[in-house]
Amino acid sequence: MSIAATFLGGAKSRLLPASIPFRFFAAAAGFHVLMWVLLLTGADTAIGFRGGLGSPLAAIHLLTLGVLTTTAIGASVQLLPVATRRTLHALWPIKLVFWLTVPGMIALIGAMYTAQTNILIAAAVVTAAGLLLFCVLLADNLYRASNLAVVGAYGWSALAALVLVIALGVALAINNDVEVLPDHGAAALAHLILGGFGFMGLLVLGFSHILVPMFALASAPAKRPSFVSFAAAAVALILGTLGALTGSRSLLTAAALLGLAAAALHLWLMARVLKTGMRKRLGLSFVLVRAAWVMLPATLLVGLAALYGFAGKNGATLFGFLLLFGWLLTFLFAILQRIMPFLASMFVPPPAIGSPAIVSELAGAISLKVHAVCHAIALAVFAAAIVLDNAWIARLGAAAGLAGALAFAWFTADVVRRMLPARQA
Amino acid sequence: MSHHHHSRPEDGSRTWRTADAIHIDLRGLEPPEPMVAVLRAIESGEVDSALVAHFDREPIFLYPELDDRGWSHEILDSHCGDADCEDGVMLRMVRWGS
Numbered sequence: 001m002s003i004a005a006t007f008l009g010g011a012k013s014r015l016l017p018a019s020i021p022f023r024f025f026a027a028a029a030g031f032h033v034l035m036w037v038l039l040l041t042g043a044d045t046a047i048g049f050r051g052g053l054g055s056p057l058a059a060i061h062l063l064t065l066g067v068l069t070t071t072a073i074g075a076s077v078q079l080l081p082v083a084t085r086r087t088l089h090a091l092w093p094i095k096l097v098f099w100l101t102v103p104g105m106i107a108l109i110g111a112m113y114t115a116q117t118n119i120l121i122a123a124a125v126v127t128a129a130g131l132l133l134f135c136v137l138l139a140d141n142l143y144r145a146s147n148l149a150v151v152g153a154y155g156w157s158a159l160a161a162l163v164l165v166i167a168l169g170v171a172l173a174i175n176n177d178v179e180v181l182p183d184h185g186a187a188a189l190a191h192l193i194l195g196g197f198g199f200m201g202l203l204v205l206g207f208s209h210i211l212v213p214m215f216a217l218a219s220a221p222a223k224r225p226s227f228v229s230f231a232a233a234a235v236a237l238i239l240g241t242l243g244a245l246t247g248s249r250s251l252l253t254a255a256a257l258l259g260l261a262a263a264a265l266h267l268w269l270m271a272r273v274l275k276t277g278m279r280k281r282l283g284l285s286f287v288l289v290r291a292a293w294v295m296l297p298a299t300l301l302v303g304l305a306a307l308y309g310f311a312g313k314n315g316a317t318l319f320g321f322l323l324l325f326g327w328l329l330t331f332l333f334a335i336l337q338r339i340m341p342f343l344a345s346m347f348v349p350p351p352a353i354g355s356p357a358i359v360s361e362l363a364g365a366i367s368l369k370v371h372a373v374c375h376a377i378a379l380a381v382f383a384a385a386i387v388l389d390n391a392w393i394a395r396l397g398a399a400a401g402l403a404g405a406l407a408f409a410w411f412t413a414d415v416v417r418r419m420l421p422a423r424q425a
Numbered sequence: 426m427s428h429h430h431h432s433r434p435e436d437g438s439r440t441w442r443t444a445d446a447i448h449i450d451l452r453g454l455e456p457p458e459p460m461v462a463v464l465r466a467i468e469s470g471e472v473d474s475a476l477v478a479h480f481d482r483e484p485i486f487l488y489p490e491l492d493d494r495g496w497s498h499e500i501l502d503s504h505c506g507d508a509d510c511e512d513g514v515m516l517r518m519v520r521w522g523s
Contacts (some may be wrong), residue, residue: 214457359489
């Protein structure tokens with residue numbers, strides 16, 4: 001065995017086989033493309049979407065389940081065992097998570113698109129089973145990571161939110177056939193708040209406490225303000241969920257204001273991390289991270305304005321769009337484009353002396369630049385289309401988004417392609 | 426190499442020197458502090474030979490940073506002989522060509 005291979009042997013010791021995280025990332029890249037296709041073909045109904053089965057609901061779930069959740073699963077099963085110093089006991093549970101969630105999501109989203117409630121309920125149950133199994137794996141890992149206090153607090157809360165999102169999601173699916181919920185719209189808004197700000201939002205905020213200092217090469221934010229920010233976010237989430245379920249505008253207002261305070265403190269902590277970091281040139285991924293950071297308070301402000309009727313006819317739609325596409329999707333792609341090359345570097349031999357490391361080489365990929373530009377155009381143009389209630393502008397935005405999604409899928413395929421010869425050797 | 430060379434000195438200091446390396450004990454620090462401390466050490470220019478870092482967990486995000494800076498790394502077998510550090514990881518880093 002060469003020296004390089006020996007080094008790699010050590011480095012790989014706690015990593016899962018590459019096929020595990022990358023099957024989730026590849027699925028997410030495919031769902032991302034499909035999502036923009038649906039927004040392109042269903043732009044007229046998407047710009048004023050308020051709920052109900054059909055193309056916009058399918059597009060939203062291609063994003064939330066297909067892209068966000070799938071990527072979160074792939075990244076967390078790969079990274080958490082390293083952070084917690086324990087390898088997963090067996091590979092079959094995470095493979096089973098994949099085979100339950102991804103086909104389940106395809107069936108669920110297909111049923112939303114075609115409004116077939118019988119398939120919808122069965123697919124929701126299969127997807128929920130896969131996600132609950134993931135919850136068990138995540139809980140097992142968080143339990144071992146007791147020394148990661150801030151991340152642990154966010155992680156456990158995100159997990160609790162995910163369980164509630166799943167329960168409400170299944171109830172909403174059933175409610176399309178048999179009325180089990182007193183107010184479908186209220187439950188749908190609570191489902192959105194718990195999924196967007198709760199499960200994904202808290203994961204994003206929590207992982208930022210490790211990932212942002214790690215990329216900027218800085219110390220983690222101070223504990224006390226981090227916990228204050230977490231507590232404010234968690235209470236805001238509870239208030240927001242209760243406000244949605246009870247239809248209380250004052251609770252929703254309190255949630256948005258407290259959420260803004262939590263976001264301000266979080267962003268101040270992150271700005272300090274960047275200021276003290278050893279790495280000042282953070283590259284394209286941090287252009288996206290900064291854009292996502294702007295979107296977080298913007299989402300809450302638009303939500304607040306929509307509550308009082310100041311955000312125009314489609315204010316509620318704009319709120320959902322900024323939350324899911326502006327903040328979460330932008331942040332996710334910023335991190336994913338850093339993590340994927342890094343993971344790939346763990347599975348291919350180190351570069352020869354003097355040649356660029358695979359991480360820096362992939363970080364400069366043209367496909368990432370195309371994706372970032374197209375993503376920015378898509379966000380701005382589609383948001384304008386929602387405000388102006390204009391389907392043709394929305395189609396232009398969705399076309400830009402589709403081009404960006406294809407570029408990111410190309411990047412994902414490129415990363416996978418580079419790992420293939422290493423695996424065969 | 427004898428076992429006491431891999432142990433932290435009794436005065437509690439986190440860095441110490443052996444015949445062939447500078448050691449730095451980063452156990453007990455929360456991520457990403459251990460990784461940042463290693464990069465500060467190698468960028469300070471004070472490591473003239475090899476740097477052996479003692480981690481709680483494998484510093485996988487450090488590897489590409491080392492590659493970028495022209496440092497190679499290898500995981501050493503644990504010599505501490507203490508059940509508490511069974512999961513600890515020792516990483517030996519040297520500048521390429523040195």
